[in-house]
Amino acid sequence: MTGTATMPKLRLTDAAVKRVKAPDGADRAEFWDTTQPGFGLRVSASGARSWILIVRALKAGAWMQQRVTLGRYPAVSLAEARALATEARTMAERGQDPARVVQDRREGQASASRNTFAAVRDEFLEKYRGRQQRRPAPRTLSEIERALSSDLFAAWTDRPLIEVAKRDVLDVLDALVERGAEVMANRTLTYLGTLCKWALDREIIKTDPTDGIKKPGAERTRERVLSPGELCVIWRALAETQAHRECLFAGMVKVLALTGQRRDEVTGLRWSEIDGCTWTLPSSRTKNHREHVVHLSAPVLEILEARKSEQDSMGIKSDFVFTTSGAKPVYGWSWYKAKLDACANLAPWTWHDLRRTLATRLAEDLRIPPHVIEATLNHVSGARAGVAGTYNRALYLDERKTALDAWAGYVLRLVGEAELSNVVEFARR
Numbered sequence: 001m002t003g004t005a006t007m008p009k010l011r012l013t014d015a016a017v018k019r020v021k022a023p024d025g026a027d028r029a030e031f032w033d034t035t036q037p038g039f040g041l042r043v044s045a046s047g048a049r050s051w052i053l054i055v056r057a058l059k060a061g062a063w064m065q066q067r068v069t070l071g072r073y074p075a076v077s078l079a080e081a082r083a084l085a086t087e088a089r090t091m092a093e094r095g096q097d098p099a100r101v102v103q104d105r106r107e108g109q110a111s112a113s114r115n116t117f118a119a120v121r122d123e124f125l126e127k128y129r130g131r132q133q134r135r136p137a138p139r140t141l142s143e144i145e146r147a148l149s150s151d152l153f154a155a156w157t158d159r160p161l162i163e164v165a166k167r168d169v170l171d172v173l174d175a176l177v178e179r180g181a182e183v184m185a186n187r188t189l190t191y192l193g194t195l196c197k198w199a200l201d202r203e204i205i206k207t208d209p210t211d212g213i214k215k216p217g218a219e220r221t222r223e224r225v226l227s228p229g230e231l232c233v234i235w236r237a238l239a240e241t242q243a244h245r246e247c248l249f250a251g252m253v254k255v256l257a258l259t260g261q262r263r264d265e266v267t268g269l270r271w272s273e274i275d276g277c278t279w280t281l282p283s284s285r286t287k288n289h290r291e292h293v294v295h296l297s298a299p300v301l302e303i304l305e306a307r308k309s310e311q312d313s314m315g316i317k318s319d320f321v322f323t324t325s326g327a328k329p330v331y332g333w334s335w336y337k338a339k340l341d342a343c344a345n346l347a348p349w350t351w352h353d354l355r356r357t358l359a360t361r362l363a364e365d366l367r368i369p370p371h372v373i374e375a376t377l378n379h380v381s382g383a384r385a386g387v388a389g390t391y392n393r394a395l396y397l398d399e400r401k402t403a404l405d406a407w408a409g410y411v412l413r414l415v416g417e418a419e420l421s422n423v424v425e426f427a428r429r
Contacts, residue, residue: 004042005029012041014078021047039085041073049073051081057092066092068099115204117156117164121148124195144191147184152176161196162205169209173216182217189215226357228414230346231257235415237343245324249336251303252322256351258300258408260358260377262287263351267329269321271308277301281378292378295401297408299417358407366406372399 005026010016012033022029022045030052032040038054051070056063070076070084088098125145152172156164169192176185193210200208226234234257238250256266265281273280279294286292296304307321318326333351359377362368368376375396 003027007031009034011035012039012078017041017049017073017078036082036085038089039082051076051084053085053088053098055089055092055098057098058095066098068102070102115161115199116158117153117161118158120161120199120204121195124198143187144194147188147191148195161199164209166209166213169213173213177216185217186215189213224349224353224356225360226349226353230349231357231411232415233344233346234340235411237340240343241339245330245332246336246339248322248324248330249332251307253340253351253354254303255300257354257358258297258411259294259404260355261294262355263333267322267331270319271321272319274304286378288378290378293397295397295404297404299408299412361410362403362407366403366410368403368406369399372396372403376400376403
């Protein structure tokens with residue numbers, strides 16, 4: 001006997017699929033399922049197994065039977081084959097080609113193999129780096145990259161993102177909480193959610209595995225304000241740093257404290273942004289993506305003059321103010337913070353506390369109005385948002401100058417340093 005043998009119907013189960021075989025003398029045999037009409041298994045004499053479906057489909061304006069091969073077993077499991085058969089029958093009933101489900105599956109597999117977690121993550125970060133509008137700050141991008149590249153995601157690296165389930169996300173978050181990194185768990189959920197939303201919008205995935213997951217850690221509002229005494233201790237500790245790189249950071253910390261600007265904004269300070277006693281931060285370097293003008297008080301200008309002289313003596317030709325190589329800004333804030341903490345025995349504090357301290361002391365000790373403080377720090381509250389914010393962005397410049405000069409005098413008197421008067425103003429390079 002040659003050709004195809006039609007066998008009695010049976011309920012196709014995993015055990016049955018493995019057990020059945022073509023009868024002796026037949027090239028192949030077809031086993032039809034008793035529970036799903038038109039769905040069957042073709043078994044060749046060699047033992048190869050393929051899923052098949054016979055369904056009425058519309059061809060050339062007429063309904064006729066069409067045979068569709070759904071894929072080979074075990075590459076396509078019984079459950080997958082049943083799902084494909086159901087989808088193919090639905091397509092046929094709509095007048096569409098039922099064989100399309102196989103092509104769609106192949107394309108989906110190819111897409112999944114390309115769109116691994118690591119590949120999608122890298123593409124996501126690259127797209128965000130190249131955005132001109134609403135681009136996250138460099139520090140935020142670095143934090144996202146570091147968080148999504150941690151050892152906890154090692155098992156996801158070559159895994160298609162579409163296969164990542166909510167349980168996988170919860171496992172990562174639980175591991176972070178167990179390490180005592182509750183806030184980092186919250187940040188990781190936010191970053192992963194942003195990535196998945198981006199992938200969902202581009203049809204890389206069909207569902208967002210982070211959807212509905214609550215932040216696992218308790219957020220603590222950061223309200224640390226340094227006392228005048230603590231500010232003095234930090235200032236004295238800055239003076240104890242001797243090495244060139246340490247002195248560079250000491251200067252940055254002082255600029256941070258005296259201007260109240262954000263850490264990355266000070267780190268990336270460029271000579272081309274300075275004109276006289278005015279520092280103009282471009283929108284590409286601010287958190288709210290708005291150009292921001294900062295008044296530079298006398299002690300800040302003295303720090304910058306020292307940096308300029310040092311760069312000239314070392315032959316460094318760079319637009320970056322705080323740099324050792326000339327090619328990029330200096331980094332290593334955590335390293336310097338550890339050194340500073342060893343000199344200044346204080347309760348835990350962060351670099352951002354310097355910004356908060358400036359705002360608090362301006363309000364409480366120097367009686368600077370809230371709207372001037374907001375403008376100084378480049379905060380956008382309800383009063384400064386929208387059209388009003390656009391109109392007001394250049395206002396209060398005189399008030400901001402007065403505020404930062406008053407703050408500089410306050411700090412210098414506090415730490416026992418004389419007021420500075422003979423300071424060189426910079427022209428744009």
